[in-house]
Amino acid sequence: MATMVTQYPPFQLNKPRFDQSTFFGRLKHFLDIIDPRTLFTTSSQLSDAIKLLDDYKNGKLPPGVSDEQLWRAQKIKQAIIHPDTGEKVFMPFRMSGFVPFGSFIVVGLLLPNPTMTQIVFWQWLNQSHNACVNYANRNATKPTPVKRFVLGYTGAVTAAVTIAVGLSSLIRRANRFGHTTKLLIQRFVPFPAVATASTCNVLLMRNSELYEGIEVVDKNNNVVGASRVAAKKALKETALTRMFLPAPILIIPPIIMSMLEKKKFLIRNPRLHLPINAVVCTLAFGFALPVAIALFPQYSEIETARLEPEIQKATKDAVLLYNKGL
Numbered sequence: 001m002a003t004m005v006t007q008y009p010p011f012q013l014n015k016p017r018f019d020q021s022t023f024f025g026r027l028k029h030f031l032d033i034i035d036p037r038t039l040f041t042t043s044s045q046l047s048d049a050i051k052l053l054d055d056y057k058n059g060k061l062p063p064g065v066s067d068e069q070l071w072r073a074q075k076i077k078q079a080i081i082h083p084d085t086g087e088k089v090f091m092p093f094r095m096s097g098f099v100p101f102g103s104f105i106v107v108g109l110l111l112p113n114p115t116m117t118q119i120v121f122w123q124w125l126n127q128s129h130n131a132c133v134n135y136a137n138r139n140a141t142k143p144t145p146v147k148r149f150v151l152g153y154t155g156a157v158t159a160a161v162t163i164a165v166g167l168s169s170l171i172r173r174a175n176r177f178g179h180t181t182k183l184l185i186q187r188f189v190p191f192p193a194v195a196t197a198s199t200c201n202v203l204l205m206r207n208s209e210l211y212e213g214i215e216v217v218d219k220n221n222n223v224v225g226a227s228r229v230a231a232k233k234a235l236k237e238t239a240l241t242r243m244f245l246p247a248p249i250l251i252i253p254p255i256i257m258s259m260l261e262k263k264k265f266l267i268r269n270p271r272l273h274l275p276i277n278a279v280v281c282t283l284a285f286g287f288a289l290p291v292a293i294a295l296f297p298q299y300s301e302i303e304t305a306r307l308e309p310e311i312q313k314a315t316k317d318a319v320l321l322y323n324k325g326l
Contacts, residue, residue, distance in 0.1 A: 011070040013057060026294035034290055038079035038096045046080055049073035082137075092129075093136035099289060102129055103282040107274075109190040110253055110281060119168055123160040123190075127197055131156065134205070152205035160197035164189055187254035191246055198242035206235055216302070216311065216320040225311045230302050230322040237296040237324050244295065248288035253280045300324050 009017065017032065019025035041049075052073045055061045079096045082089050092101040108122040131153045167189045213226030214234055257277055260266050266273060301319050304312055311320075 008066070008068040008071055011056070011067045011074075013053065013074070017071050017074075020297050020299065023294055026297060027290055030290040030294050032075055033079065034095050034098060035075070035079070036096050036100050038076055039091060039094070039100065041076055041080060046076060049076040050081075053077060089136050093133045095133075095137060098133055099282065099286050102126075103278065103285050105129055106249055106253075106281040106285055107278045109194070109250065110187060110257075110277065113186065114168075116165060116168065119164050119189075120161050123164050123193060123197075124157055126194065127153065127156045127160050127201070130198065130201065134201070148205060148208070152201045155204040156197040156201035159200045160193045163196055164193035167192065187258070188251065191250040194246040194250060195243045198246065199239045202235065202239050202242055206238075209235065214322055216307065216322045218315055218317045218320060224315045224317075224320055225308075227302075227307050227311055227322070229307050230320075233302060234300070234322060234324045237300065241292050241295055245288055245292035248291070249281070249285050252284045253277065256280050296324055298324055 016025075016029050018028040020029065049072075052061075052065065052070065056065075056070060079094060080088055091097050105122065105126050108118070109126060111118060111122070114122070131149070134152075135149060168186060171185050171189070209231040210228060212231075213228040214231045215223050216225060216227045216230050217223050257273075257280060260276065261273070266276070299321050301321055304315060304318055304320055307320070
């Protein structure tokens, strides 16, 4: 009985089930969010989940409904419905679909000895997929100008392709390395390209926040004002997350595959190389995504004394909150 209480605490509408002040609490929270099983939710199951939450909100909850049922209903709704628009997010662009629909792109990025055409194609496809996921899960309380979206997308694609092609060209021209060494180094080219491109995308898409600021709220969720200081901190944390995310995905698989390729079973069965590589990439992706987005709380605290004078005058709270974004 004690285990059930720990696993399913008293339900709170629109609140996280796990403690967001600790890394492992955030990790459990995001593992819940990206759970691919929610992709198989039927329309009737989604309708039932939404109705159950509406009944709870309106105080009309049927007798016998458990906290577990309410938490599961909220998990389903949050996985499928955009919180601002109230509309379904297209399946491949949901956070729960990021790993299942993005893993084959990771495999493409890590193809051994790729041609320049393959490098350009997979970097473009990766940034296109990222852009669609970012847009589908954007903060829609304010309209996102098409110009800003195009700028972020173009900047990310340009950065990714330029770095990947540039590094690949340098490696192939380097006379000091043997053929085998060149192939090994080539496998790690996608990481700096993707990490830099992802950071560029964040900075280009959200640079207006540095001038306009982002909302900071008090403990009662009342908006105190818009802070440029909080915006700078939020962008820094998001950029660090985007830089860390590709590391396990694009570094661990090449290391594992370089070791497996020396094993007799893979030498005798070269056809197994691609499926094994795909499994390794998927596992690395599934591990890295929740770890990366759990590094910082989505709703972070900042001391009021560090903020602008007008915000300090507008509240008596010593600490305020802001939404970092993903």
